[in-house]
Amino acid sequence: MAERIVVDPVTRIEGHLRIEADIDNGVIKDAFSSGTAIRGLELIVKDRDPRDVWAYVQRICGVCTTTHALAAVRSVEDALDIKIPRNAHLIREIMNGAIMLHDHVVHFYHLHAFDWVDVVNALKADPAATSKLAQSISDWPKSSPGYFKDVQDKVKRIVDSGQLGIFANGYWGHKGYKLPPEANLMAVAHYLEALDWQKEIVKIHTIFGGKNPHPHYLVGGMATPIDINSDNGIHAERLMHVSQLIDDARTFVEKVYLPDVMAIGSFYKDWTYGGGLDNYLCYGDFSKGDIRDVGMYRMPRGVILGGNLNEILPVDPKNPEEIKEFIDHSWYTYGGQTTGGRHPWEGETTFHYTGPKGAYSQLNTQEKYSWLKTPRWKERPMETGPLARVMVGYASKKEEFVQSVDGALKTLGLPLGALKSALGRTLARSLEARIIGGWLRDDMNELLKNIKNGDQTTFNKAKWEPSTWPKKAQGVGWIEAPRGALGHWIRIEDGKTANYQAVVPSTWNASPRDGKNQVGAYEAALTGTPVADKSQPLEILRIIHSFDPCLACAVHLTDLENKDAVEIRIG
Template sequence: MSTRITIDPVTRIEGHLRIDCELAGGRVSKAWASGQMWRGMEVILKGRDPREAWLYTQRICGVCTTVHAIASVRAVENALNMEIPLNAQYIRNIMIAAHAIQDHIVHFYHLSALDWIDVPAALKANPAKSASFAQGISSWHLNSVQELAQTQEKLKKLADSGQFGIFTNGYWGHPAMKLSPEVNLLACTHYLQALEVQRRANMIIAILGAKTPHIQNLAVGGVANPLNNDSPSALSMERLYYVKTLIDELGDFIDNVYLPDVCAIGAFYSDWTEHGAGVTNYLSVPEYPLDSKGTAFDLPGGYIPNGNLAQYRPITGFHDQFFSRGVNESIKHSWYAGDWDRSPWEEETEPHYTDFQEGGKYSWVKAPTFNGAPAQVGPLANVLCLYAAGHAPTRKQTDKALSMIGSLAGKSMGIGALQSTIGRHAARAVRAAVLYETLRKQWQLLIENIGTGDLATFIPPEFPKGEISGVGIHEAPRGVLSHWVVIEDMKIKNYQAVVPSTWNSSPRNAKDQPGPYEASLLGTPVAVADKPLEVLRTIHSFDPCLACAIHMVDRKNREIVRVRAL
């Protein structure tokens, strides 16, 4: 006899996601992922000047703002076959690398760690034992007995007040929780420290982008940052060297806190390397361009079918048709009019809501495919593709993480262990470590290029008459992001955004194949049906961003919500 559970909404994500599962024999036998609000950005952009599209698209999400701006300007530049100044590439690269690091830190500590740590159990910990464990795996200067005792005191005050604040409503005491009180205390301490560290990454973006979220310095053709050491209103060496200080602070936290924490939790929950693989076709795109044409990159991209790294095929650049010809989207199970499976350039966006139908339409999310099959995107796909491509920093950080997990768990860990729920967290931490190295490199390249006397940051775009089309790709924190634009006589004729959470949270496609969320849940053990912590663990491991996948708009221009700043 099966049991039906519905989690609606899934919290600690961006947007509105509903997960339905059928349980049989204490395990998930069927699953449905449903996006519960509509994204109408495609309709808003029709008829607008393509140079302004990035200002609108970064409003798709309140978290992933920078990434949509980058993908949007790249789409228009791709349509125009533009080259942009090297300084613009490096400034963009620094911003998006800092954004990705900030996103990864926030995701682990503030959006998903509470699935693995039992906060009230930390009240029983011995701070001295906790500090001893912490100092055995890292040299972080804030792993002292005093710091841990202060965190424990803060937790006690929250508990005694009856208001557990940000830690309210967790599945505390759940049978799937297995960390010792001391490790729980360490994780809670780093949770609070990460709040300050992630702010340092945002400071980098704000310095270069004028503000964050919703940067203001992008332009089709480059960036709006003037380079001038003699002007306090320009981007000067003084500001760039302060950016370097912030970069180094991020690296210290990643190397000595984030990566060791993920490895420790991965070791204690090593049984979770057996759950959550789901779709094992992995898609990633090249990122951090090193030339003005978008043909050379610091991080390669590619495609791995069926989890077989030996079959890795590279995606070489912004103009590689292996990617642009491989992507289609289906609406067979999505709340749009019709039943088609098309390239994003040929899509229509006509909403048609029919209520939740298990065998019919049940989500606002479309179903992307690559070469006719679903694909998983995200840090796991990115790390596996980089590893398969022989990218030296990725191999170094991946091997380091697997060695640390294996040492703590007392068993050997191969790269295949990453294809799992807990493996997605490990891959995200590995990617953060790689991105720190990338961030340092991009900063140095910018400094050296300015030193040659090159101060160019922008080339004005020129639009031809007639119709042109382009696709802008970006390896965003949650995975492959692509914006597809058709331009006619300098006006947007069609615009589509195929975002990471569209790939991962997709409903069944035209062939009725489940999307990555749905496939990853199959076989997952659920100890307590009305407390489905195990389901949340796997879903949160993808870092869902449903606002990106299906952004809401009122077509009658009525006020939806008013926010008051106090």
């Protein structure tokens, strides 16, 4: 008979996620994903000026702030048919690329690596052997025996103190860890280096967007005053600083991040669990032209069903028959009804909690069990994110994707099918970081060329005034966020926001079942996974962390009457 275990909260993610899993004979037979708080920002922006919405909805998350802001301004520009200057487009692309690299590196080292790396085991490493290992995979300069000895001593002081601090939440010594001590020490050293690196790349946002987090955007372009001769604008020195930050980021990805993923992956080649749905959704992004010119996307758009890489199906976020959010197992109603699905333009955020009242009560997974809605594409569950993007790029025969995937798999001695796993999802994210790093360099080069040729325009004031708008309009802003396909849908009436809905990547991936009892990506990925120790479900964390959950994006709660944040505690 199956025994249900509960992981709540799942740590090392953004937000609050509960996983319940039924385990029979050491294998997960069924799994349930539950978001345990509410998002209500759609209600907060109702009746507000559409030009201001981006500043509110980027507060959906403290990590992907710039991503939500960009999706929001794109939705308004789509509704009002506003074209932005080329420089503004390039600046937005650079800022989006920067958050991609930042997020991927931070995810691997600070959220996911300790599912594969045993920190305490690093104390057994020989620093000289660690140095030899590091130099065999990269010419990164920080690789001397003395350097790794210093890192090892630092970890030892932490362990000896009995207060592991940032290394506290881990199943150290679990038999699922396979790395030799030297590889563990190398990974811990790079964990610490990545802490310093990540605070540098976000300076791109502070230069072009004024600050980070929550950089500034503007409907119609960017509020970025380019003036190479002014001390107050974006002058030559600041542009060169951005250029150097891009080069530094690419170097870190090439010489630290990607080699580490490959090295760690080589010890886990047999860990093929966590594939899941085999259905992939990508809106596409990083256009060489206008963002609405899908044919110019460097990151191609499409849907893959059943792992069939020979057929890429088109995606239209505006088609009411394609993307719908269902509520059959979610604590919401639509027009008083407790089931069914709606396209986001007709979406509704009406709370209807019917779950357990006491802490630590088991969820009734036969009924409603999550604050996440259930997005579906043509009523099919989809995975979105780096693996989906790499799969669509590979199936589209985009040279960068094909070369990166084939090269990495050849080095590891793995077939293409190995990507459909938790480890493959992690590898896909690192390969994508390398590809986007190249696009960052290209976009910055073009921006510098435009400025050198005298073009400093970053804003189009046409259609800025509401008096020029139609009485009714609707638009969608899509973007490929670090975690996957993100869409913001807006309806504008009489110059105000009449309705607003955001469907985020973690809602796609962490969604509960739909009315047909089809599982979401998390639930599908967990099913069939062996768990060695039910009291230390490392395998569950490996799979869930491979998606890089952002439940803060997916669920929020704000008291609209008292304007206070409300904390919900669910066992």
